[in-house]
Amino acid sequence: MTQKFDRSELFTLASGLLAQSGLGKDKADVVTELLVQTDEMGVTTHGVSMVPYYLPELASGNMTSEGTHDVVSDNKVAMVWDGNYLPGHWIMTQALEACMARASDMGMAAMAIRRSHHIGCLSTLTRIAAQKGFVCYIATSDPSGKWVAPFGGVEPLLTPNPWAVGYPGKDHPVLIDTCASITTVSKVREHINSGTEFAHPWMLDAEGNATTDPNVVNAEPRGSILPVGGVDHGHKGFAMGLMVEMLTQALAAHGRVEAPTRWGANVFLQVLDPEAFGGLEGFVAQVEHLNEACRASKAIPGRGPVRIPGDRAAKTGRASAQGGVALPDEVLTRLSAVAAEAGMALPRPITD
Amino acid sequence: MTQKFDRSELFTLASGLLAQSGLGKDKADVVTELLVQTDEMGVTTHGVSMVPYYLPELASGNMTSEGTHDVVSDNKVAMVWDGNYLPGHWIMTQALEACMARASDMGMAAMAIRRSHHIGCLSTLTRIAAQKGFVCYIATSDPSGKWVAPFGGVEPLLTPNPWAVGYPGKDHPVLIDTCASITTVSKVREHINSGTEFAHPWMLDAEGNATTDPNVVNAEPRGSILPVGGVDHGHKGFAMGLMVEMLTQALAAHGRVEAPTRWGANVFLQVLDPEAFGGLEGFVAQVEHLNEACRASKAIPGRGPVRIPGDRAAKTGRASAQGGVALPDEVLTRLSAVAAEAGMALPRPITD
Numbered sequence: 001m002t003q004k005f006d007r008s009e010l011f012t013l014a015s016g017l018l019a020q021s022g023l024g025k026d027k028a029d030v031v032t033e034l035l036v037q038t039d040e041m042g043v044t045t046h047g048v049s050m051v052p053y054y055l056p057e058l059a060s061g062n063m064t065s066e067g068t069h070d071v072v073s074d075n076k077v078a079m080v081w082d083g084n085y086l087p088g089h090w091i092m093t094q095a096l097e098a099c100m101a102r103a104s105d106m107g108m109a110a111m112a113i114r115r116s117h118h119i120g121c122l123s124t125l126t127r128i129a130a131q132k133g134f135v136c137y138i139a140t141s142d143p144s145g146k147w148v149a150p151f152g153g154v155e156p157l158l159t160p161n162p163w164a165v166g167y168p169g170k171d172h173p174v175l176i177d178t179c180a181s182i183t184t185v186s187k188v189r190e191h192i193n194s195g196t197e198f199a200h201p202w203m204l205d206a207e208g209n210a211t212t213d214p215n216v217v218n219a220e221p222r223g224s225i226l227p228v229g230g231v232d233h234g235h236k237g238f239a240m241g242l243m244v245e246m247l248t249q250a251l252a253a254h255g256r257v258e259a260p261t262r263w264g265a266n267v268f269l270q271v272l273d274p275e276a277f278g279g280l281e282g283f284v285a286q287v288e289h290l291n292e293a294c295r296a297s298k299a300i301p302g303r304g305p306v307r308i309p310g311d312r313a314a315k316t317g318r319a320s321a322q323g324g325v326a327l328p329d330e331v332l333t334r335l336s337a338v339a340a341e342a343g344m345a346l347p348r349p350i351t352d
Numbered sequence: 353m354t355q356k357f358d359r360s361e362l363f364t365l366a367s368g369l370l371a372q373s374g375l376g377k378d379k380a381d382v383v384t385e386l387l388v389q390t391d392e393m394g395v396t397t398h399g400v401s402m403v404p405y406y407l408p409e410l411a412s413g414n415m416t417s418e419g420t421h422d423v424v425s426d427n428k429v430a431m432v433w434d435g436n437y438l439p440g441h442w443i444m445t446q447a448l449e450a451c452m453a454r455a456s457d458m459g460m461a462a463m464a465i466r467r468s469h470h471i472g473c474l475s476t477l478t479r480i481a482a483q484k485g486f487v488c489y490i491a492t493s494d495p496s497g498k499w500v501a502p503f504g505g506v507e508p509l510l511t512p513n514p515w516a517v518g519y520p521g522k523d524h525p526v527l528i529d530t531c532a533s534i535t536t537v538s539k540v541r542e543h544i545n546s547g548t549e550f551a552h553p554w555m556l557d558a559e560g561n562a563t564t565d566p567n568v569v570n571a572e573p574r575g576s577i578l579p580v581g582g583v584d585h586g587h588k589g590f591a592m593g594l595m596v597e598m599l600t601q602a603l604a605a606h607g608r609v610e611a612p613t614r615w616g617a618n619v620f621l622q623v624l625d626p627e628a629f630g631g632l633e634g635f636v637a638q639v640e641h642l643n644e645a646c647r648a649s650k651a652i653p654g655r656g657p658v659r660i661p662g663d664r665a666a667k668t669g670r671a672s673a674q675g676g677v678a679l680p681d682e683v684l685t686r687l688s689a690v691a692a693e694a695g696m697a698l699p700r701p702i703t704d
Contacts, residue, residue: 236530
């Protein structure tokens with residue numbers, strides 16, 4: 001079940017909760033704006049539902065509440081920042097501004113970021129640049145985490161390593177948002193909490209057997225999440241995972257070598273301006289030609305039509321703008337708990 | 353069975369064959385050098401075995417034998433070239449030189465190339481930059497080809513869309529070389545020619561059933577190659593495929609819209625200089641830390657040790673340098689045929 005809420009009331013609650021936990025008002029507003037945009041796109045796992053996770057991080061000081069990032073190196077189109085464990089949404093907003101400005105000037109810019117806090121939904125970030133006509137690639141890893149084994153091995157050594165790319169389409173951006181493992185840590189936790197198994201053998205136990213059981217990650221020795229491709233062709237997902245660790249940690253010259261123990265994010269961000277290559281008009285023509293061919297193509301019998309990544313987010317975005325932001329019950333339960341503790345009230349749901 | 357050959361004798365034969373078919377000597381030498389390097393790395397499907405495929409392309413004029421590429425746009429770190437269907441190895445050699453020089457100056461450079469001919473083994477190319485301390489990403493698509501259906505669909509609309517990334521490691525580069533589909537067109541042809549099925553259901557028939565039968569690509573209506581992830585999580589491979597088509601065709605503002613009918617390659621090439629980010633020393637330290645953890649980790653019982661992409665190529669490279677270039681019988685059969693036709697002799701194999 002979901003209930004719909006007024007955007008500004010949701011914003012006031014979420015920003016108020018973050019500010020009450022010590023985050024300055026401008027940072028709290030920047031973080032909240034992106035969380036609400038994420039809910040508006042329908043990705044409610046990464047929207048205001050993150051606030052209950054961020055509050056204890058702020059309280060413990062694991063998420064830094066004041067100050068700014070440090071510039072480690074700046075070579076115009078190539079930059080390294082130290083995020084000082086500030087809120088990832090705030091860091092990424094600054095980083096996107098910097099990379100978009102330089103891509104406008106020079107055609108392209110990239111940045112490796114060490115020690116950011118959680119950056120949330122990657123598509124929310126790539127969409128900002130894609131809506132302005134840029135191609136935007138973001139990858140992230142957590143050098144304190146070990147969840148995915150190298151292909152052929154049984155010891156978890158890598159994180160799921162999400163990566164996303166957003167780029168302009170005709171009516172709305174294409175928003176690819178995926179990762180190098182078959183499933184994510186959140187999905188594993190969901191299955192453990194609900195006592196359910198995966199529909200497919202997406203996990204690997206410590207003896208090297210593929211399994212649908214999410215609990216292998218809590219066994220001793222620990223099992224792992226399989227890379228994209230699974231036991232069958234998981235060398236492809238492993239390759240993708242190595243690439244993300246390289247872009248996010250090796251280019252930042254900070255990562256597993258330093259063995260951080262704090263929940264954090266290393267990030268690689270790149271912005272390209274199609275105008276500096278073959279031009280935006282020709283770019284969109286090619287993108288839309290393929291997208292339309294895919295959407296119009298014959299679907300597997302019994303399945304819905306072929307969708308392009310970003311199509312559903314665009315549709316949900318229009319519905320949210322018209323009828324309010326839909327949040328599922330489990331998010332409302334978590335939000336209610338932290339709101340009550342802070343002496344705040346949940347907004348009233350919109351009734352039709 | 354394989355037989356070993358002296359590098360320079362193999363070079364003389366391959367370059368001679370290309371030159372006799374009208375390719376200028378310097379271009380023939382550049383192409384041959386990369387083909388032999390590919391064989392030396394052990395990728396004999398993409399080495400001198402390509403010569404018998406290139407000769408009829410030269411003869412028909414589908415592979416251009418004279419002239420040079422056109423610069424479509426040049427914005428220092430962002431470039432577009434038109435390859436005029438010149439040999440891909442020659443185009444890519446020029447493109448790598450341009451991108452490496454600019455990455456040295458500015459930290460990073462990228463290029464989209466339209467209308468190249470076949471560029472061969474991507475790792476051979478990324479290795480050139482990785483050995484000089486750069487990160488090098490290459491992706492390629494063929495806008496005249498349709499082999500992979502969008503996830504959820506049954507009509508082949510995309511090419512397998514190979515991508516590779518090479519980057520410096522401690523003793524030798526990491527060489528990731530993969531694609532967005534589970535298997536490749538060459539593997540499909542091999543299975544058709546040998547009358548064998550795939551070990552796993554890596555194909556999709558026109559009704560949407562996964563199958564081990566390679567012949568579905570010749571059925572009417574045509575079947576397709578499944579994207580990475582297969583029927584289970586193929587949305588991930590489809591996303592990767594869309595990204596490669598975007599980088600190679602949309603940034604080049606030339607691709608499926610123009611509906612070329614000629615065997616060709618669109619390419620995206622990017623070179624990053626770790627020195628412009630966090631420094632090469634810190635880069636290699638992070639890369640090697642993870643690589644060593646993977647190599648030393650516990651393998652799945654009954655399987656060999658965990659390998660990092662590039663490890664095998666480095667080992668084969670050392671063996672080739674010591675004992676000669678090993679070529680399998682099927683390559684020798686094809687080479688013998690074209691050599692005989694051209695009045696040339698195969699070199700004598702090295703005997704131990």
